[in-house]
Amino acid sequence: GINAEYGVVSFDPKPIPGDWNGAGCHTNISTLKMREEGGLSHIITAIEKMSKKHIEHIQSYDPSGGDDNKRRLTGLHETASIDKFNYGVAHRGASVRIPRQVDADGYGYFEDRRPSSNADPYAVTNRIVKTICLDE
Numbered sequence: 546g547i548n549a550e551y552g553v554v555s556f557d558p559k560p561i562p563g564d565w566n567g568a569g570c571h572t573n574i575s576t577l578k579m580r581e582e583g584g585l586s587h588i589i590t591a592i593e594k595m596s597k598k599h600i601e602h603i604q605s606y607d608p609s610g611g612d613d614n615k616r617r618l619t620g621l622h623e624t625a626s627i628d629k630f631n632y633g634v635a636h637r638g639a640s641v642r643i644p645r646q647v648d649a650d651g652y653g654y655f656e657d658r659r660p661s662s663n664a665d666p667y668a669v670t671n672r673i674v675k676t677i678c679l680d681e
Contacts, residue, residue: 558607558661559616566622568662572669575654576678584652585643591677592632592641592655598676599630599640605672607661614661625658 559567578587595602607613611627620626625640632641632655634648640659647653660669675681 556663558613558663562616564622566624567617569617569624569658570660570662570664570666570669572657572660572666572673573654574657574673574677579654580652582652585648588643588647588653588655592643594676594680595641595657595673596630596632598672602657602659602672602676603627605668606659606664608663608665613663614659617661618659627659 558569574591576587578584579591603611603614615627618624618627623637625631625638630640632643633639634643635645636642640657642656642658644653644656647655657673
């Protein structure tokens with residue numbers, strides 16, 4: 546690996562510029578209601594809340610207020626565009642992905658694909674809870 550060969554470790558979401566997807570810290574999200582029968586409606590409600598706070602989430606999802614993620618979230622290479630929120634079932638190029646099995650079962654979890662590899666997981670969790678649980 547890079548560390549063994551060069552003695553370097555980086556958590557930067559795109560430490561080497563170029564035509565590749567970079568590194569994220571995809572975050573799986575669920576509440577008890579989402580994991581119970583009929584939970585898909587609660588998942589959709591949470592995602593719709595997140596769509597209205599896209600900028601606030603982007604600002605919380607890397608330590609540079611979104612600047613690090615600008616290099617990664619280009620809309621190419623299975624990444625969403627930093628400028629636009631979208632979601633879908635099994636859509637690896639979306640901001641938020643609902644796994645195919647969750648859609649089939651009607652309950653489970655969803656994945657926010659926007660957090661960067663250098664994100665503070667506490668800041669990410671804080672922003673998600675504020676949006677989907679506290680309506681802030």
